[in-house]
Amino acid sequence: MGQYVAYRGVWCQVVEHGWRVKEWVSPDTGQREVIAWKKRCYIPQGPIPVGDAQDEPDDVFAPPPIDQSGTVLEAERLERQRLLNLEKSAKRAKRTCRHKIKSSEFASLLTCTYRENMGDFNRVRRDWADMLRKLQRAIPGFRAVYAFEQQERGAWHVHAAIHRLPPWLMVPEGTGRATRLVRVRSWDYVRRLWHSVVGKDNGNIDVDGHRRTRHGLPGKHRPGESLAKLAGYVSKYLTKDYAEGLAGRNRWGSTQGLDLPKPVIIDVPDCPLHDLIELAFHVPDGHRIVRHRIGQFGRFWCLFSEPGEPDLPVPCPDH
Numbered sequence: 001m002g003q004y005v006a007y008r009g010v011w012c013q014v015v016e017h018g019w020r021v022k023e024w025v026s027p028d029t030g031q032r033e034v035i036a037w038k039k040r041c042y043i044p045q046g047p048i049p050v051g052d053a054q055d056e057p058d059d060v061f062a063p064p065p066i067d068q069s070g071t072v073l074e075a076e077r078l079e080r081q082r083l084l085n086l087e088k089s090a091k092r093a094k095r096t097c098r099h100k101i102k103s104s105e106f107a108s109l110l111t112c113t114y115r116e117n118m119g120d121f122n123r124v125r126r127d128w129a130d131m132l133r134k135l136q137r138a139i140p141g142f143r144a145v146y147a148f149e150q151q152e153r154g155a156w157h158v159h160a161a162i163h164r165l166p167p168w169l170m171v172p173e174g175t176g177r178a179t180r181l182v183r184v185r186s187w188d189y190v191r192r193l194w195h196s197v198v199g200k201d202n203g204n205i206d207v208d209g210h211r212r213t214r215h216g217l218p219g220k221h222r223p224g225e226s227l228a229k230l231a232g233y234v235s236k237y238l239t240k241d242y243a244e245g246l247a248g249r250n251r252w253g254s255t256q257g258l259d260l261p262k263p264v265i266i267d268v269p270d271c272p273l274h275d276l277i278e279l280a281f282h283v284p285d286g287h288r289i290v291r292h293r294i295g296q297f298g299r300f301w302c303l304f305s306e307p308g309e310p311d312l313p314v315p316c317p318d319h
Helices: 072-104 121-138 186-198 227-238 273-280
Strands: 003-007 010-025 032-044 108-114 144-150 156-162 168-173 180-185 203-209 252-254 264-268 287-294 300-307
Touching (some): 010 273, 072 144, 072 227, 072 252, 108 186, 121 144, 121 156, 121 186, 144 227, 156 227, 186 203, 227 300, 264 273, 273 300
Antiparallel strands (some): 003 010, 010 264, 032 300, 108 203, 144 252, 168 180, 287 300
């Protein structure tokens, strides 16, 4: 007996029909994601049946509908649906966040905190908007993917994935004709900007750099470093409390100018999973595999790769 569900007000038979393959590639950084999953088709069978008729043994009937408005069962169903919607929304946010980090090649995590127990969500949004304006004036082309998180004590703070800060910044100092450019440490100047927003003794910043250079050449990663793994970690960190967010309020966002390439989606006729992998398993020259996973019962498959040196096996010590 096949699987039957009520889909969009019609009684339908669920049939797995081929595969859907989605490929996402960043032209700027070369990051690549290929995901495949079983495609489900819903074949209409007519109106949703009710009653206890048993004309044919293969017929599948739904029980007569019961009005459960205002009951505990209805409240539980609505709560399950709310949590499911939040989970789906959190997954979309995590995916978009990951893609923006991969496309922009963000390399550091900026954290802005309060010393006071600041529990006003509207205020942290205003303060961060003011901080963003100051950063964009001080650092041309500054972009970020950010999220608001609430600590256990109730105070809000901000995490932002950003480009690696330059060691020094040339900033204006003085007024009028006495204005001159002064060379200051970038992290120290960012702290001064945050203090100008929240008060001198009312907060702090932390900049955690994840990307390093090799032989003094920017853009070269040391073996073992991975933008894809960094993006996965940071996107998970930025959206970890997304499902527990305030109703109707977005707890993460990004600056303008972070345009994402659209994925390419194709449908593949039904075939065994190993044939699909053989068809879609393609690692471009100069790429290394970051993630490769097969889902439960072979209904899902993903392959993430990125430019870089392949990870070499660790040699066994001589005995």
